[in-house]
Amino acid sequence: MDERRRLLEANAAAVRYYRWELLRATDGWPLEYLKAHGAESVLSAASPWKVGYAPSAWSNLVDHLRGQGFGYGTLVRAGLMTWNEHDEAVDQHRDKLMLVARDRRLAAVGFVGIGPDGNARSASPVTAIHRPANVLVGIDEQRNLLARGAVPVIVDSPMDAIAVSNAGMEAGGSWAGIPLCGGDLSTSHVKTLKEFSATDKVIVALGGSRAEQDRSAGYVLDLAFFFDRVRGFELPAGDSLAGLAQKEHGGVGLNKVLRDARPLMTYRATGRGFVTLQSADLDPPAPDL
Numbered sequence: 001m002d003e004r005r006r007l008l009e010a011n012a013a014a015v016r017y018y019r020w021e022l023l024r025a026t027d028g029w030p031l032e033y034l035k036a037h038g039a040e041s042v043l044s045a046a047s048p049w050k051v052g053y054a055p056s057a058w059s060n061l062v063d064h065l066r067g068q069g070f071g072y073g074t075l076v077r078a079g080l081m082t083w084n085e086h087d088e089a090v091d092q093h094r095d096k097l098m099l100v101a102r103d104r105r106l107a108a109v110g111f112v113g114i115g116p117d118g119n120a121r122s123a124s125p126v127t128a129i130h131r132p133a134n135v136l137v138g139i140d141e142q143r144n145l146l147a148r149g150a151v152p153v154i155v156d157s158p159m160d161a162i163a164v165s166n167a168g169m170e171a172g173g174s175w176a177g178i179p180l181c182g183g184d185l186s187t188s189h190v191k192t193l194k195e196f197s198a199t200d201k202v203i204v205a206l207g208g209s210r211a212e213q214d215r216s217a218g219y220v221l222d223l224a225f226f227f228d229r230v231r232g233f234e235l236p237a238g239d240s241l242a243g244l245a246q247k248e249h250g251g252v253g254l255n256k257v258l259r260d261a262r263p264l265m266t267y268r269a270t271g272r273g274f275v276t277l278q279s280a281d282l283d284p285p286a287p288d289l
Contacts, residue, residue, distance in 0.1 A: 003077075007129050010070050010078040011108045017064050018052025018098045018111075025053065029116050030097050037159040038246045041166060048141040049099075049162060054113070056095035059088070079110060079124040093123050099158055099181075101135040104192045112137050112158065112181045120158050120181040133186040137161070139196060142176040145169075149198045150176040153258060154185060154219065155205045155241060156212075163245040167254040175203075175258055177241075185219045194226040202227040203261045207235035220264040232264035233257055 023045060025031055030053050034040055042051040054061065062081050066072075072089055075081035084090050096113035101124065103109050110124030110132075122132045138161050139146075145168065146152065153164045153175050161177030168175030178193060193202070202223055206213040213234065223230045235241070245254050 004129060006070075006074050007078045007127070008107050008109065010065060010074055010080060011110070011129070013065055013068055013070070014061060014078075014080050014111075015050060015052065015100050015108050017061055018054055019050050020052075021055055021060075022051060022053035022097070033097065033114070033116075033118065037163075037242045038166075039159050039162045039242070042162065048144075049138070049165075050141065051158075052098040052100075054091065054093035054096045054098050058084075058090045058094070061091045061093070062089050077127060079127045079130055092125070096123060098123070099137045099179075100140070101130065101132075101137055102140050103129070103135055104188075104195065106140045106143070109135055112179075114158065120156075120179070122181060122183060132183055134188045136178060136189055136192055137181060138165075138176070138178050139192060141165075142178075143196050145173050145176045146196045147198055148173055150174060151199050151201045151203055151258075152176050152178050152193055152197055153203045153205065154178050154180065154216075156180050156182065156207060157240060157242065160205065160207075160241040163240075163242040163254065164258070167245055167258075171255050174255065184215070185222060187222050187225075190222045190226050197227075200227055201229040201231065203231040203233070203258060204264055205235055205241065206232055206267065207240070217264060217267045223264070230264045231261035232267055233261040234267070 034042060041047055042049045062075060065075060080092050081089055082092050093111060093113055096115050099112045100108045101110040101112055110130035112120055113123030114120045124130050142165060150168055150173050155161050155177055156179060158179040158181060161179040164175045164177030204216050204219055206216045220230050241254060
C-alpha cells in the first residue's frame with residue numbers, strides 16, 4: 001500500500017478517535033474551556049468543527065489504532081506516536097483539545113492542540129505529509145460557507161475563528177474564521193484559502209501585542225497577490241472576538257466590527273499604535289460598466 005495513503009488513513013482514524021473522546025466526555029477542563037469561550041456548539045455531533053480531545057492516558061490512541069491494523073512504524077511516521085525512555089510506544093498527543101490541520105487537498109495531515117493553559121499551537125511534528133506552513137485549520141469545516149461567498153477572516157485563536165463563523169451563520173453565512181494558532185501566514189496558506197474562496201475579499205484581525213499586530217498587518221504583502229480587497233481591524237488590548245461574541249447582542253457587535261474593517265494597507269505601526277495613512281482607498285478601482 002502507498003505510504004502516503006497509509007499515513008493519511010492513520011491521521012483520519014485519529015481524527016475520528018479524538019472526536020469520539022470529546023463527544024463522550026461528561027466533565028473536565030476541555031468542556032469547561034469550550035463553554036467558557038462560547039464554543040459549546042462544537043459539542044454537537046452535527047457541528048462542522050470536528051474538534052476532538054486527546055486523553056491524558058499514555059497510549060490510548062496507539063492501542064486503538066494498533067487494533068485497527070496500523071503498525072508502529074506507520075504511527076511514528078504519521079506523527080501520532082513516539083517512544084518513551086523505556087522504549088514503550090506512547091501517544092504523541094495527550095490531554096489536549098485537538099483541531100484538524102488539513103493540506104490543500106483537505107486531507108487530515110496533522111493537528112493543532114490546545115492544552116489546559118489555553119494556548120493553541122501546532123502539535124504535530126514535521127512529517128512526510130505535514131508541514132505547518134502548508135496546512136490550515138478550519139478550511140474543510142467551512143468550505144461550503146466559503147464556496148457560497150463567505151469572507152475569510154484570519155485570526156490567531158481557534159475560539160475566535162469559531163465565534164466568527166457562528167456570527168457569520170447568524171448573518172446569512174457572511175464570514176468564515178481561519179485561525180493561524182500561533183503561526184505565521186504563509187504564501188501556501190493564502191493560495192489554499194483563495195482556492196476555496198468565492199469572494200475577492202479577506203479580513204485580518206490585528207490583535208495581541210504590538211509586535212503581533214505589526215506582523216499581522218504585514219500579511220497584506222501575500223494577501224494582495226490573491227485577494228483584491230484586503231481588510232483589517234484592530235482588537236483592543238485584552239479583547240477577543242470570542243469574548244465580544246459572548247456579550248449581550250454579541251453577534252450583532254461582532255458582525256459590525258467585521259463589516260467596518262478598513263483596507264489593511266492603511267494600517268501603519270507607530271510607537272503609539274496604528275494610524276491611518278493619508279491615502280485614498282487602496283482597493284482596485286471598480287470596472288467601468
